[in-house]
Every structure is written in structure tokens, then in C-alpha cells.
Amino acid sequence: MAKRTLRIATRNSALALWQAEHIKAELERLHDHIEVELLGIKTQGDKILDVPLAKIGGKALFVKELENAMLDGRADLAVHSMKDVPMTFPEGLDLVAICERGDPTDAFISNHYDTVDELPEGAVLGTSSMRREAQMRAYRPDLTVRTLRGNVNTRLAKLDAGEYDAIVLASSGLRRLGFEERIRYCLPDTICLPAVGQGALGIECRTEDRELIDLLKPLNHADSSDRVHAERAINKRLDGGCQVPIAAYALLEDDDRLWLRGLVGSVDGQTIHRVEGRIHRDNGVQLGTELAEDLLSMGADRILADIYGYDVH
Numbered sequence: 001m002a003k004r005t006l007r008i009a010t011r012n013s014a015l016a017l018w019q020a021e022h023i024k025a026e027l028e029r030l031h032d033h034i035e036v037e038l039l040g041i042k043t044q045g046d047k048i049l050d051v052p053l054a055k056i057g058g059k060a061l062f063v064k065e066l067e068n069a070m071l072d073g074r075a076d077l078a079v080h081s082m083k084d085v086p087m088t089f090p091e092g093l094d095l096v097a098i099c100e101r102g103d104p105t106d107a108f109i110s111n112h113y114d115t116v117d118e119l120p121e122g123a124v125l126g127t128s129s130m131r132r133e134a135q136m137r138a139y140r141p142d143l144t145v146r147t148l149r150g151n152v153n154t155r156l157a158k159l160d161a162g163e164y165d166a167i168v169l170a171s172s173g174l175r176r177l178g179f180e181e182r183i184r185y186c187l188p189d190t191i192c193l194p195a196v197g198q199g200a201l202g203i204e205c206r207t208e209d210r211e212l213i214d215l216l217k218p219l220n221h222a223d224s225s226d227r228v229h230a231e232r233a234i235n236k237r238l239d240g241g242c243q244v245p246i247a248a249y250a251l252l253e254d255d256d257r258l259w260l261r262g263l264v265g266s267v268d269g270q271t272i273h274r275v276e277g278r279i280h281r282d283n284g285v286q287l288g289t290e291l292a293e294d295l296l297s298m299g300a301d302r303i304l305a306d307i308y309g310y311d312v313h
Ligand SMILES: NCc1[nH]cc(CCC(=O)O)c1CC(=O)O
Pocket: 081, 082, 083, 084, 168, 169, 170, 171, 172, 173, 197, 198, 199, 200, 201
């Protein structure tokens, strides 16, 4: 086969670069005839660091400029943290592989306390995620939650500067960047159910690029893909496009059964609507959609309408 150079569009954050380098190495290991280059792109989301994400248009801000680079041919593919991938794709682009999932949990990080339970009354917890805030406040209503933005390094530096007693970050991001030793413990999913797709990488490319789609096929991990697609069905039905207090987590069990749990919480932690169900792994998307309907009829519709400023039908 003719030698082909592939370009990965990537943000310039340490985590995005690690992820792009990881997929570059995988692709070059799998295919002798290809060479992979990275194209660094500064997105709107990287430029505006002082405002909570939800206020400036959510995670789509990080993805749009990468998508434009693929659409106009400057790049061939983009590597995403699945939890940042919007539910819909522009005409001409699609998600073509979900790679083997890493640690899906949220990590508790603190310089003084080993667990959430050890935090003193009224302790200050840093997170800008509505999903983490809702669940942590439901578990510990006395905590004070303060905004925490920036990339992983910045967030750890803010903890070290004494602005917070503890912070919560994705375990996988910390592991990828070599900060594993900062993790005091991984929060159990009974306290903090992960975000849709957390810990998994996904690859997006042009739908017309059949040759590339074939090259990417071996990177798709069937178990991870079935789990993440079921989780995404919940988010999709709930219109969870940008930052939302929605969690969904799927596990595979014996006999190809998929166990899916989901929740929607009010950011103050006063209300958490929880659902779960089991189905054959081939039908995870159907289950996700049904569980999302259940959430809406339990009252999640009101919580989401308050956040979105419109009703989910
Ligand atoms: N929200 C940003 C983001 N997007 C993906 C990860 C970590 C990697 C992953 O979840 O796959 C993080 C950092 C975090 O939430 O702490």
C-alpha cells in the first residue's frame, strides 16, 4: 500500500497531546505504511479560562475548531476524550472508533485528607462540574463547593496553593499525565457516578475517508464501545450537549448483559433521580433511551429545564 501521512487535529493541552500521541503510536504500530503528524489547534475553550464552561457554550467549544480542520482537509482525524464529545456530528464527520476504556472513576485529591468522609464540616471542595457538585453535595451537604477551571496542571496548582481542601478530577486524566500518586482514592460509583464516556478515547474523521476508517477499525474496542454508546443514549435523550448534572455508567456482566445506571441531580445536591436497568449488550442504546425517559418523568425534566432555559421533550 502507498505510504500515507495522517494528521491528527489536537488541542495543545497536556492531556490532549498525550491522547493524540497515544493514538499516533498505536496507528504507527498497527500499520507499517503510515506516518502520523499532530496539528495543534488553539480552540475558543482554551482561550476563555475565567468563565464556567456552561456559560460560554459548553464543551462544543473545544471540538468545533478541530472539526473545521477535518472538514477543510487540514487534518484527517481528531482524538477526543469521549466525555467531551457532543452527541451529534456535523455533516461529513462521524465517530468511527471508541478505544479500550481506561479508569472511568473520579479521583479524590487532597493534601490533607484521605477520603471525603475525613473532610471537616464545611470544607472547601473544588470542581466546576455540575455532575460532581450535585453528587458530592448530596453525599456531604455541609461542603462548600467552589469553581475550579483550567487544565489538569493548573487545577493541581490551585489545590497546592491552598484554595481548596480537596478537588475532584477524572482518574484517567491524572494517570495519563503521570499524576497517579496525587490520587488519594478513586471515588466509588455509589458516591460519584462517572460522566458518560469518562475514561475512554474516541476517534472522529470524515465519513468519506473509507481508507482511514479501515485503518482505525482495529482501535475500536467492542466492550468499551457498547458501554459508552449505551451511556451516550441517556445523554442524547436528555439533550445533554454541554456541561450537565448527568451521570451514566455501564458495565458488562455475564451472558452479554449490560448493566446501565444513570442519574440527574440538582446542582445543590438536594435531589438526585437515579435509574438503572439490564439488557443484552446489543440493545444498550434502547435501554439508555428508556432510562432517560424514566428520568424525565421522575422530575429530571424540571432540573434540566432550569439549566438549559428550555424544556426537553
Ligand atoms: N473535563 C475535561 C476532561 N475531559 C477529559 C478528562 C479526563 C479524561 C477522561 O475522562 O477520559 C478531563 C479532565 C477531568 O474531568 O478531570
